[in-house]
Amino acid sequence: xxxxxxxxxxxxxxxxxxxxxxxxxxxxxxxxxxxxxxxxxxxxxxxxxxxxxxxxxxxxxxxxxxxxxxxxxxxxxxxxxxxxxxxxxxxxxxxxxxxxxxxxxxxxxxxxxxxxxxxxxxxxxxxxxxxxxxxxxxxxxxxxxxxxxxxxxxxxxxxxxxxxxxxxxxxxxxxxxxxxxxxxxxxxxxxxxxxxxxxxxxxxxxxxxxxxxxxxxxxxxxxxxxxxxxxxxxxxxxxxxxxxxxxxxxxxxxxxxxxxxxxxxxxxxxxxxxxxxxxxxxxxxxxxxxxxxxxxxxxxxxxxxxxxxxxxxxxxxxxxxxxxxxxxxxxxxxxxxxxxxxxxxxxxxxxxxxxxxxxxxxxxxxxxxxxxxxxxxxxxxxxxxxxxxxxxxxxxxxxxxxxxxxxxxxxxxxxxxxxxxxx
Amino acid sequence: xxxxxxxxxxxxxxxxxxxxxxxxxxxxxxxxxxxxxxxxxxxxxxxxxxxxxxxxxxxxxxxxxxxxxxxxxxxxxxxxxxxxxxxxxxxxxxxxxxxxxxxxxxxxxxxxxxxxxxxxxxxxxxxxxxxxxxxxxxxxxxxxxxxxxxxxxxxxxxxxxxxxxxxxxxxxxxxxxxxxxxxxxxxxxxxxxxxxxxxxxxxxxxxxxxxxxxxxxxxxxxxxxxxxxxxxxxxxxxxxxxxxxxxxxxxxxxxxxxxxxxxxxxxxxxxxxxxxxxxxxxxxxxxxxxxxxxxxxxxxxxxxxxxxxxxxxxxxxxxxxxxxxxxxxxxxxxxxxxxxxxx
Numbered sequence: 048x049x050x051x052x053x054x055x056x057x058x059x060x061x062x063x064x065x066x067x068x069x070x071x072x073x074x075x076x077x078x079x080x081x082x083x084x085x086x087x088x089x090x091x092x093x094x095x096x097x098x099x100x101x102x103x104x105x106x107x108x109x110x111x112x113x114x115x116x117x118x119x120x121x122x123x124x125x126x127x128x129x130x131x132x133x134x135x136x137x138x139x140x141x142x143x144x145x146x147x148x149x150x151x152x153x154x155x156x157x158x159x160x161x162x163x164x165x166x167x168x169x170x171x172x173x174x175x176x177x178x179x180x181x182x183x184x185x186x187x188x189x190x191x192x193x194x195x196x197x198x199x200x201x202x203x204x205x206x207x208x209x210x211x212x213x214x215x216x217x218x219x220x221x222x223x224x225x226x227x228x229x230x231x232x233x234x235x236x237x238x239x240x241x242x243x244x245x246x247x248x249x250x251x252x253x254x255x256x257x258x259x260x261x262x263x264x265x266x267x268x269x270x271x272x273x274x275x276x277x278x279x280x281x282x283x284x285x286x287x288x289x290x291x292x293x294x295x296x297x298x299x300x301x302x303x304x305x306x307x308x309x310x311x312x313x314x315x316x317x318x319x320x321x322x323x324x325x326x327x328x329x330x331x332x333x334x335x336x337x338x339x340x341x342x343x344x345x346x347x348x349x350x351x352x353x354x355x356x357x358x359x360x361x362x363x364x365x366x367x368x369x370x371x372x373x374x375x376x377x378x379x380x381x382x383x384x385x386x387x388x389x390x391x392x393x394x395x396x397x398x399x400x401x402x403x404x405x406x407x408x409x410x411x412x413x414x415x416x417x418x419x420x421x422x423x424x425x426x427x428x429x430x431x432x433x434x435x436x437x438x439x440x441x442x443x444x445x446x447x448x449x450x451x452x453x454x455x456x457x458x459x460x461x462x463x464x465x466x467x468x469x470x
Numbered sequence: 471x472x473x474x475x476x477x478x479x480x481x482x483x484x485x486x487x488x489x490x491x492x493x494x495x496x497x498x499x500x501x502x503x504x505x506x507x508x509x510x511x512x513x514x515x516x517x518x519x520x521x522x523x524x525x526x527x528x529x530x531x532x533x534x535x536x537x538x539x540x541x542x543x544x545x546x547x548x549x550x551x552x553x554x555x556x557x558x559x560x561x562x563x564x565x566x567x568x569x570x571x572x573x574x575x576x577x578x579x580x581x582x583x584x585x586x587x588x589x590x591x592x593x594x595x596x597x598x599x600x601x602x603x604x605x606x607x608x609x610x611x612x613x614x615x616x617x618x619x620x621x622x623x624x625x626x627x628x629x630x631x632x633x634x635x636x637x638x639x640x641x642x643x644x645x646x647x648x649x650x651x652x653x654x655x656x657x658x659x660x661x662x663x664x665x666x667x668x669x670x671x672x673x674x675x676x677x678x679x680x681x682x683x684x685x686x687x688x689x690x691x692x693x694x695x696x697x698x699x700x701x702x703x704x705x706x707x708x709x710x711x712x713x714x715x716x717x718x719x720x721x722x723x724x725x726x727x728x729x730x731x732x733x734x735x736x737x738x739x740x741x742x743x744x745x746x747x748x749x750x751x752x753x754x755x756x757x758x759x760x761x762x763x764x765x766x767x768x769x770x771x772x773x774x775x776x777x778x779x780x781x782x783x784x785x786x787x788x789x790x791x792x793x794x795x796x797x798x799x800x801x802x803x804x805x806x807x808x809x810x811x812x813x
Contacts, residue, residue, distance in 0.1 A: 061488075294811055295812050296812045297812050366485075372485065373485065375485070393485075401487075404492060405586055405591070406590050406591070408755050410759040410760050410763075413808070418812070419808040419810055438810040441812060441813070446484040449484045450484040450488050453492045454491075459483070
C-alpha cells in the first residue's frame with residue numbers, strides 16, 4: 048500500500064494542538080472597525096538597500112500607487128489612500144530597523160484590494176527575466192526564484208501550503224480560496240524556470256482540500272503532496288526531506304540542492320503581480336490570548352501591530368509572537384509593523400519564566416527532534432570534546448526540545464550556542 | 471526623519487510549553503501505584519497498611535534530610551520519595567521487617583534526592599538500592615522462599631525445575647504444576663505468596679496501561695521485557711526426565727502435559743518481573759534515553775531475569791537483572807545513539 052501514501056510522515060516532530068489558540072477556518076476579511084489610521088510602509092524588505100521615495104511629504108497617494116522604487120526596480124506601493132507624512136524608521140518582527148514612509152490614511156479610504164480570479168492572466172511573461180521583472184514592479188518577494196533566474200540549475204519547486212502551527216490556518220484557507228490560482232501560477236513558474244518537478248504540499252488532515260487540489264492539478268505539472276502536518280513539517284528542509292526523500296547536510300539550504308520552497312502566500316502575491324496588481328496586503332492568521340475575533344485577515348502592509356490588536360479586541364496585549372507559535376519572533380514593541388513576510392500575529396500573555404531543574408532523562412527531546420539531534424548531549428557538553436561531532440548546524444531552531452522538556456531546560460539555546468562555538 | 475522607536479525585545483522561544491511538569495510526572499507515577507496498593511491492602515490487610523505507612527513516612531523523612539543537606543531551593547520531591555517507599559514494600563513479602571523497610575527507604579530516598587539535586591541523575595534505581603539494603607539489614611526475611619513453604623512463591627517452585635537433580639527436572643515441574651503450584655490465574659488476581667504488591671498481575675497491567683496512556687511510561691520496556699522473557703522461557707533449556715538439558719521447552723510435552731507453556735506463564739506472572747518491567751522501567755533516570763534503548767533495556771531485563779532463574783538464583787532474579795541493566799544504561803545509550811539527519 049506504499050504507493051497509495053508515497054509521502055512518509057516526518058520522523059520526530061509533534062502534533063501541536065491548542066483549541067484556545069485556534070484561528071478557525073474562516074475566509075479572509077478586512078480588519079474590523081475599518082482601515083488603520085496610519086501606515087508605516089517599510090521601504091526595504093530586510094537588510095538590503097532601501098527603496099528611493101518617489102513621492103514628497105504632503106503628497107496625496109491612492110491605494111496601490113507606487114511610492115518608492117529600489118535600485119533593482121523593486122516597487123513599494125501604498126496599501127490605502129492617504130497623505131504621505133514623515134519618513135521614519137520602523138521595527139520589523141525580525142529585529143530589524145528599516146526606513147519607512149508614513150501614510151496618514153484618508154478618512155474615506157476603502158480597504159478593498161482587487162479580487163483574484165482564475166484564468167484572468169491574459170499575457171503571461173514570455174521568459175524568466177520578464178517574470179522577475181513583473182515581480183519586482185509589483186513588489187512581490189520572489190526570493191530564491193531570483194537566484195535561479197540568474198542561471199542556477201533548478202530541480203524542484205515546492206509550494207508550501209502547510210500551516211506551521213495550530214493557531215495558523217491562513218495557508219490552508221488560501222488554498223481553499225485561491226487553490227486554482229495557486230496551481231495555475233505554480234504551473235507557469237514550472238514551465239518558465241524549467242523545474243523537473245513541482246509539488247504543492249497540503250495537509251493530509253484536510254481531505255476535502257486534498258481532493259480539491261488534486262482535482263484542480265489534473266493536467267498540470269503540479270503534483271499534490273498530502274503530508275501529515277506534524278510540527279515542524281512546514282520547514283523548508285523538512286519539506287525537501289519528506290517530499291523528495293532527500294537528506295540535506297547540516298546547514299545546507301534547499302536552494303543549494305536546486306530546490307525552491309515557496310510559501311503559498313507568496314504564490315498568491317505572484318499571481319497578483321502577474322495580473323499587474325501591486326502587492327499591498329498580507330493574508331495573515333490572527334489568534335491568541337484575548338483576541339475576541341480570531342480568524343484570517345487581509346492586513347495592509349505597514350499597519351502597526353497595536354492597531355491590528357485593537358481591531359481584533361486584544362488591545363491590552365503586551366507581547367506578540369509572529370508567524371509561529373513555538374519558534375516565531377516575539378516582540379513587546381507594538382509599534383512593530385506588518386511586513387511582506389508576516390504570516391500570523393499571535394498575541395500571547397507573557398509566560399512564566401522557566402524554572403529549570405535537573406534533567407530526568409525522559410528522552411522526549413530526542414523523540415521529537417526532527418533532525419535526530421541529541422539536545423541532552425549539548426546540555427551536558429563541557430568542552431572536553433569537539434562540539435562539531437554533535438552536528439549543531441543541523442538544528443532547525445524549531446524549539447520543540449524546549450517545548451516538550453518537563454524540567455524546562457534551555458535545550459535549544461545550548462544547541463544554538465554549540466553552533467556558534469563550532470562556527 | 472523622526473527618531474527610531476525602541477528596539478523590539480525579542481524573547482527566546484518557545485513561547486508556550488507543553489507540560490506536564492516533572493512534578494506532575496512524579497505524581498502520575500504515584501497515582502499509577504494506586505490499584506496495586508489497593509490489591510495489596512485487600513490481600514494483606516493491616517500488615518500491608520503498616521508497611522506502606524512506615525515506608526511512606528521513611529521516604530518523606532529521607533527526602534527532607536536530602537533537601538536539608540542540599541540547602542538549595544528545589545521543588546518538592548515528596549511524590550518520588552513516596553513512590554520509592556511504596557515500591558519497596560511491593561517487591562518484598564509482607565513478613566519483611568518493618569524496621570528494615572523503613573531504614574532502606576529512608577536511605578534510598580535520601581541518596582536519590584541528593585544525587586538528583588546535585589548531579590541531576592543517579593545510577594541505579596533507588597528501589598533496587600533499597601532492596602539491597604534490606605538484604606544487608608535483614609538477610610533472612612526476604613529469602614523465606616528457600617525453606618518456608620507458606621511463603622514460597624510460584625516462581626521459586628518453577629526455578630527448581632532448572633536446578634533440580636537429574637531425576638527431577640521437568641517431570642518434577644509437571645508434578646508441581648499438577649499438585650503444588652497454585653493455578654496460573656491466581657497469579658493474575660494475586661492469590662499467591664510473594665511480594666506485597668507483586669502478586670496481582672492484573673492490577674499491575676492495568677496500572678501499566680494507564681501509565682502508557684498518560685505518557686508516563688514508554689511501552690517499549692514492559693512489552694520487550696515480557697516478550698524477551700517469554701521467548702527465553704520458550705527456548706532456553708530445562709532438565710529433561712533423564713537429566714539431560716531439554717532445549718525448546720515450549721515444544722515439549724511430558725506425559726501430555728504442556729511443560730513449556732507452564733514455564734512461560736509462571737515466568738511472566740509468578741515473580742516480580744511484571745512489577746519490574748512496568749514500574750521500575752518507568753523510571754526515566756535509570757533507563758536509556760530513546761525508544762531503541764528502551765527496547766534493548768527491556769530485552770535485557772526480560773531475558774536476563776529468565777537466565778538468572780535458569781541458573782538457579784533463589785531470590786530476586788528480576789531485581790538483579792534490573793541492576794545489571796541499570797549499570798549498562800550508558801553503554802546502551804552509546805550503542806543506540808541516533809545518526810543526525812544528513813550526516
